[in-house]
Amino acid sequence: MMAASQRDALFTRLLRSASLRANEILSVPGGAARVEAIADDGYSEIERLARSPLADDQLLAVALRLNASGRGAGQPIIARLAQYFHFPAPSIKVEAMRRSIWSEQESAGLPLAAARREVARVESRMSSTARERYLELRAHASLYSDLWCDPRTGAGVEARRLMLAMVTAFSARSNALRGAARVCEPAL
Numbered sequence: 294m295m296a297a298s299q300r301d302a303l304f305t306r307l308l309r310s311a312s313l314r315a316n317e318i319l320s321v322p323g324g325a326a327r328v329e330a331i332a333d334d335g336y337s338e339i340e341r342l343a344r345s346p347l348a349d350d351q352l353l354a355v356a357l358r359l360n361a362s363g364r365g366a367g368q369p370i371i372a373r374l375a376q377y378f379h380f381p382a383p384s385i386k387v388e389a390m391r392r393s394i395w396s397e398q399e400s401a402g403l404p405l406a407a408a409r410r411e412v413a414r415v416e417s418r419m420s421s422t423a424r425e426r427y428l429e430l431r432a433h434a435s436l437y438s439d440l441w442c443d444p445r446t447g448a449g450v451e452a453r454r455l456m457l458a459m460v461t462a463f464s465a466r467s468n469a470l471r472g473a474a475r476v477c478e479p480a481l
Contacts, residue, residue, distance in 0.1 A: 297435070299428055299429075299431065299432035299435070300432045300435035300436050300439075302432070303429070303432040303433065303436055304378075304436055307348055307349050307352050307436075308352060308371065308374045308375060308378070309371060310349055310352075311349060311352035311353040311355070311356045311370075311374060312356055312369070312370040312371035312374055314349075314353050314356075315353060315356035315357055315360065315370045316370055318357065319357075319360060319370075325360065325361065328357050328361075329361055338357070339354050339357045339358055339361070340354075342354035342357070343446070343447045343448050343449060343452065344448070344449050344451070344452050345452060346408075346411055346448075346452045346455035346456045346459060347411065347415070348433075348436060348437065348440055348456075351440065351446045351447075351448055351452075352374065352446075354446070354447060355374065355377065355445065355446060355447065356370050356373070356374055358447065359373045359374065359377060360373075364377075377445065378445065382443050382444050382445050386444045387442050387443065387444065389444075390442045390443070390444050390453070391442045393450070394441070394442065394450065394453050394454055394457060397450055397454060398454060398457070401454070403454060403457060403458040403461070404454060404455050404458050405458050405461065405462065407455055407458070408455055408458035408459045408461065408462040409462045409466075411455065411459055411462070412430075412433075412459055412462040412463055412466055413466075415433065415463075416430065416466060423470050426467075426470055427467050427470040427471060430463050430464075430466050430467035430470065431463075431464075431467045433459075433463045434460055434463035434464045434467060437456050437457075437459050437460045437463060438460045440456060441453050441456035441457040441459075441460065442457075
């Protein structure tokens, strides 16, 4: 039960952060046009964010896409994001996404080395105590186990494969900290 509440708290924190970042981007003159403009590499800023395996980038891409679509216009971005993610994605779409990524994974494998690097990057921004990192890594593993196959994020196949591998990497890293986290736990 504790893991679910930590996962929900992490998701809420990431939604708030994405909405703040989106507000900053969109508040500058021409910000909305800039994130939608196609760059020389053939991608817009929104598409580039959707190609990232990081949940905060994925959620920022969703926030910017919601703004571009006009969906929920007049509401604060945080309210639009919360409403967008309020109900789970249709299970048939989630299952289709899973099958698509699993079939790709069977032929190409999971990018575990890249996943470990991304997890190390996320962990480097976390609290300093082993217990706090252990709990936060577990929450990330739980969140990524839902997000990698969530069609609402708009992530590409490569990002989803990496996110799926990151579930394993987050779990492995939290398990490695488990012993140190117990040492830090207060006695009951």
